[in-house]
Amino acid sequence: MNNTTGALLIAVVGVCLLSGCVPRIEVATPKDPITINMNVKIEHEIFIKVDKDVENLLKNQSGLF
Template sequence: MKLQLAGLCVALCAVMLSGCVPRIELAAPKEPITINMNVKIEHEIHIKVDKDVDDLLKNKSDLF
């Protein structure tokens, strides 16, 4: 009899605690998200040429 009463109490507690779960809702924002970016890109290319290649380019300018 005590075992049945203990089981009934456990079941009753489980039912009561199952109603205490918080409610979570996800919703999209009503206004669009705007991202303002000001980007400035600068680059420099430095080419170091071997002396032999440099002489070849000076002597035969019709290569390119």
């Protein structure tokens, strides 16, 4: 057996051994249904800062709004 044949034999054995290590990806659907809880409570406060002139106008003429 010469060096070329030995190297070829090692390469073939290496490929055969590595071919068994193929990664496998499996996608499966879940057995239970997916539940999404959407009970969300949103609270917010809005603060408006106005000039003194506008604030006085709103106090004096309360029928605007």
